[in-house]
């Protein structure tokens with residue numbers, strides 16, 4: 001039975017540096033929103049908040065978005081501080097924190113690899129320089145007990161229970177009987193092979209997210225001179241940017257979700273539909289081990305592994321499996337079993353709050 005987190009809502013500072021794409025701000029906003037939903041007050045200090053205009057257009061009570069280097073507020077010091085993905089708070093801030101200390105955490109990237117279990121909750125004392133005397137704690141999200149868990153808002157299940165899938169599909173031009181597939185990716189080498197499969201199945205509709213996925217699909221279409229004909233236009237729906245809440249609805253309404261990065265992977269797991277993960281590519285191919293560890297944790301069937309290898313450039317694009325109904329059903333069973341395992345664990349916020357109350 002998951003442990004119950006402390007009830008006292010705290011004042012949090014979260015630092016976010018946007019590197020590229022949308023995962024940094026996506027995860028940090030979701031973290032801030034999850035905390036605010038539990039009554040906490042959150043100051044999200046971010047260097048580029050522009051994506052929030054479409055990701056969280058309405059903002060949220062309890063979350064204040066500030067410039068990264070906004071001054072220290074001595075009359076309202078933080079009771080917990082998170083530096084996301086290894087970004088460091090500005091030196092003056094860390095020096096002020098050392099005078100009015102509160103637990104300082106480094107929220108790491110999500111991985112299923114073994115090192116997460118070894119490194120989660122390790123201390124790193126600051127022995128000199130900004131923040132001297134403080135201890136930075138490593139906090140690793142993860143898929144299993146012994147890690148920091150996954151972001152899961154309290155109202156996720158009730159929202160899913162109320163979701164009207166058919167109404168959503170009708171509003172978005174998706175046929176009730178279609179196999180609806182969402183595409184949120186970088187530029188996978190196997191994309192042409194996947195587009196051929198999507199075109200070959202009369203009952204498949206591909207919902208393409210804006211940005212890099214749309215650019216990759218259109219590039220492929222133009223290269224092949226495949227200007228989407230009226231019929232093909234119905235097969236390919238090019239979406240506009242939408243809020244995180246509406247992005248969830250897209251994932252819940254589809255029968256297969258091709259996601260990427262970090263945050264949308266977790267959202268696709270909560271959606272419980274078959275999913276494929278386009279992992280964030282890293283120069284030294286470090287992402288290959290990260291993907292393998294995830295597929296191992298997932299207990300992925302061979303066909304889902306093979307699809308991931310081709311989709312992530314770890315196998316020849318020609319080896320992309322031909323997806324059919326029985327295969328999708330097997331993938332769905334796998335994802336739903338994983339979702340059930342995850343729902344039995346503490347959420348990341350519960351773990352975070354328990355950790356902070358230990359260290360305060």
Ligand SMILES: Cc1cn([C@H]2C[C@H](O)[C@@H](COP(=O)(O)OP(=O)(O)O[C@H]3O[C@@H](C)[C@H](O)[C@@H](O)[C@H]3O)O2)c(=O)[nH]c1=O
Nearest residue numbers: 021022023026209241242243244247261262263264280
């Ligand atoms: C397409 C779409 C996405 N989103 C949200 C979902 C997620 O919160 C966010 C996308 O983040 P991700 O899924 O993580 O994928 P990403 O590729 O955009 O972000 C990446 O950024 C890199 C810097 C990190 O190192 C990666 O781990 C990864 O997080 O955008 C919307 O809110 N609306 C949309 O229409």
